Amino acid sequence: MQILLANPRGFCAGVYMAVDVVDQLLQLLPGEPLYVFHEIVHNRHVVGRFVDRGVSFVERVEDVPEGSIIVFSAHGVSPAVRHAARERGLRAVDASCPLVLKVHAEAIRYARKGFQILLIGHRNHQEVIGTSGEAPDSIQVVESPADIPGLRIHDPDKLVYLTQTTLSLDDAEVCIAALRRAFPSIQSPPASDICYATTNRQQTVRALAPRCDLVIVVGSANSSNSVRLTEIARSAGTPARLVDDSGGMDPSWFDGVARVLLTAGASAPEDLVLGILQRLIDDHGGAIEQHDVYREDIEFGLPASLKGLMRERGVDPDSRRIRRLDSDDSIAAWAAERSVQFSTVDLTVGGTR
Ligand code: SF4
Secondary structure, eight states, rough: OOOEESSSOOOOOHHHHHHHHHHHHHHHHHSSSEEESOSSOOOHHHHHHHHHHEEEEESSSGSSOTTTTEEEEEEEOOOHHHHHHTTTOOOOOOOOOOOHHHHHHHHHHHHHHTTTEEEEOTTTTTHHHHHHTTTTTTEEEESSGGGGGGGOSSOOSSSEEEEEETOOHHHHHHHHHHHHHTTTTHHHHHHSSSSSSHHHHHHHHHHHHOOSEEEEEEEEEEEEEHHHHHHHHHHHTTTEEEEGGGOEEEEEEETTTSEEEEEEEOOOOHHHHHHHHHHHHHHHEEEEEEEEEOOOOOOOOHHHHHHHHHHTTTGGGGGGGOOOOOOHHHHHHHHHHTOOOOOEEEEEEEEEO
């Protein structure tokens, strides 16, 4: 079987940063209890591995003992959560992705100017809850065009839309077009809120899925961007399956499949991708072709709140940087160790984004 491996796939800069924040805290505070508000990223394995190392994940600030350290997850939190943590005397380390915080800042800015904000996204997603909390009286969530008739609009000339960072580009476009039809003078954000990692992974699947008989997406069911990748593959006409790991694959999926595309959502670790590759090679043999569509070299620094804690504990934050766990070379080395045929195909359509 021919295995096409999507590149980029898996961890984005925000996930590398958030995962590394928890990892560095565990090293900095050995034996001390560590709490994370909500799943640090939406991946069952990432969360399970931290639980095994003693991290507690909570959904309510009230569940954290006073004076403890609490990490805010990559999805961001509302000011109400920050306030509740302060009131409880918790020490907060903020691992919110800077690209999520950019949307928070836009929401605050437009609300201060008296705009009503239509936030396109999934109402119950942690990111949308956090962003909405920045200006709850000014923000209404729009999940689909069906929500438009129920909106309460005071002045159609003081209206702006923002979006969740991990939406499907296609679905967002449908929603934005419907909003423009309903409110022709609605303003758009200065730049798309859908982040570079979401965009690149979706465009890569859109380009490669039509050449394949099946698409496997590595990711958890509550990972918005992973689920979107399966939807994009299906809308390109190719069946798609979302799996947490190699144990989730059913041999019957591969009946009659000559070419499979393997990709991973932004919160899925590369070792899970390798586990699936191993299973595919064991069961079906064949060669791996990595298709490089976008180059990514975005990297975020350590959050200021973590740097402050490091200084207090006598660690120079300048001696630390976000550890990238994977590299382009690792997959080639992995294949070479197993004598698996591996090659790359340069389809780069976008430079560094
Ligand atoms: S998917 Fe985008 S917004 Fe979300 S953590 Fe990654 S880079 Fe940040």
